[in-house]
Amino acid sequence: MAACLVATILIGVMFPVMTDALRRIDPFTFTSLRYLIAGVALALLLLYREGPVAFRADGESLPIAWLLGSVGFCGFGSFVFLGQQLSGEQGALNASIMMATQPMMGLLVNALVRRSAPPLPSLVCVVISFTGVALVITRGDLRAALLEPQHYAASGLIVLGALCWVIYTFGSAYFTRWSALKYTTITTWLGLSTIVGVNVLLVVTRVVSAPTFAALRAVTPHLIYMGPIAGFVAILCWISGNRTLGPMNGVLFMDVVPVTTFVVSALAGVIPNKAQVLGAALTASALVLNNLYLRQRAQITK
Template sequence: MNKDSTASQSSARYWKGVASCLIATILMGAMFPIMTDALTHVDPFTFTSLRYLIAGTGFLILLRHREGPRALRADGESLPIAWLLGSIGFCGFGSFVFLGQQLAGPQGALDASIMMATQPMMGLLVNALVRRTAPPLPSLAFVAISFIGVSLVITRGDLLTALHEPQHYAASALIVLGALCWVVYTFGSARFTRWSPLKYTTMTTWLGLTTIVGVNLMLIAVHAVSAPTVSTLRVIAPHLIYMGPIAGFAAILCWISGNRILGPMNGVLFMDVVPITAFVVSALTGIIPAPVQIVGATLTGSALLLNNVYLRQRARRVSASASVTV
């Protein structure tokens, strides 16, 4: 195989990763406005259970079709760690983010979506923690700028009023915690080198479902939430059709596939697409972002892009310096 052919295949693989991450984040962005209405009918824990039961069934059918009856074997990977990551990624993300969105009310979709865009910065901090190396100072500055943008969105530019409303703290803290859960899950996928992206997604979904359903049943047993009725299921059926097969099955599969190709640090950058989609869909449903919220989203997005450019240039300088030394 000649160099041109190898370069062509590498380029095609790269753009496949870009397309996968882009499709995933567009589909994810639309889910927050859709959840605004769904959360007026059902609690986030029950919805998360139903959503991932639907998506997990799709993953399982596709995995068996592609990889055969032996596909559910561990193949040397750790099932306890897969369970932990599935619980963090699916139970943690779905429960915390949507509970926070529910507490935030009609503006919750915009708040949740812009916080998803901070995941590249969270990824930077998680990566630094795992490797036990401090992030460079310019990156820390971009982290600060991104969170300033987030604060403008969630407070609508009125920070003093927000400080006197405790629900802002609770809702925002839950959404941030949920977003962090998804970062940990995404980074965890790189550990399972023996599993295909589809197998990682399927195994972690079903292992995580034991936690999701377990928590849901416990909350129902202590009457913290109500068991869904037939009428409730009928009302939320359209929401589940989007959140299960589309935002659950298709989006997550694209997301894991894209991140496996591009790497988590590059993949999470696409989370900047989420608030753009959410803002557009929210506007179409009658929830118009305030000008200061658009400024905040732009500020966050700019910080993410500038930090990515900086890190790439820094990596090239380090590589060039190492080559000269050798």
């Protein structure tokens, strides 16, 4: 429980940290640097824990691992942080509440993969969850949001990024010969090839500017948090906690992410209004209610 709590608090702080970083550097360059730092730390730990043989494929598909790493790390980092940047000062709140909807997204992805509709109570929870998201994003003023097209692009990118992480998480179940640490490390490094490739292409085509030395120096404190802490430590705590508690219990801690982000953002001067607090409460309630329903259903099935 402590491991899951630490992980979700560290992830929750991540979004306000990124609000400041994204004023100084583009999300693609930052994502490349962040996962390079986290990747080095993961590789050293894997080498220490499992030895040099841990870097072998062991019969698993490296192309699929590359695809999942690209989706999970390049997709999540690029889409979520670009969406957060487009959302302005409200971006941290919007992105954090999207993270709490990932279990609901997972429910829909699982239903799609298995080609079976989720139970009606779970679908109701999905609707409640996304209603809460809508309240946070629109600040309770849906009409004004509909008249501002930039809301669609920013929110759509964050949703797409969150969905990328759900797909990456689901993909780990197919790598049964790899430990959780090995899956994370190998896919991080394979995904880095895509992250860096996209980053270089965007710089060469002048879609984004090459980072200046001043910009890199300015985001060094942010990288210290986002790489070793929010990347390396948070991932390890999340893996450890979920292995002990199980995903059904671990997923409840996703509610801590928006709560942490709301508190840190408020301390930084971005205070959520009543509609946004209500939206966060709705999303959290939907996650808990769906969890309780699935538990009860599993007991009846037994």
